[in-house]
Amino acid sequence: MSASEIIFEVAESVEGGYEARALGHSIFTRGDDWDNLRDMAREAVLCHFVGDETPQVIRLHLVRDEAVAA
Secondary structure: OOOOEEEEEEEEOOOOOEEEEEOOOOOEEEEOOHHHHHHHHHHHHHHHOOHHHOOOEEEEEEOOOOOOOO
16 A cells, blocks of 8 residues: 655755655755756655555655844
């Protein structure tokens, strides 16, 4: 049985662009901009899964870590 979706935790890269890690799977990808990241995540998922195991939805969850002085 396939999972209906896969979630990537996305963070801005120090080198520029974005880095994404799939939660619960050993998939990592990056993109120069948001559109490129979307394409790269789709490609990574299609390479990782076979046939009916491929998730129907890919979610990109942007996480921003920011420290604010009190």
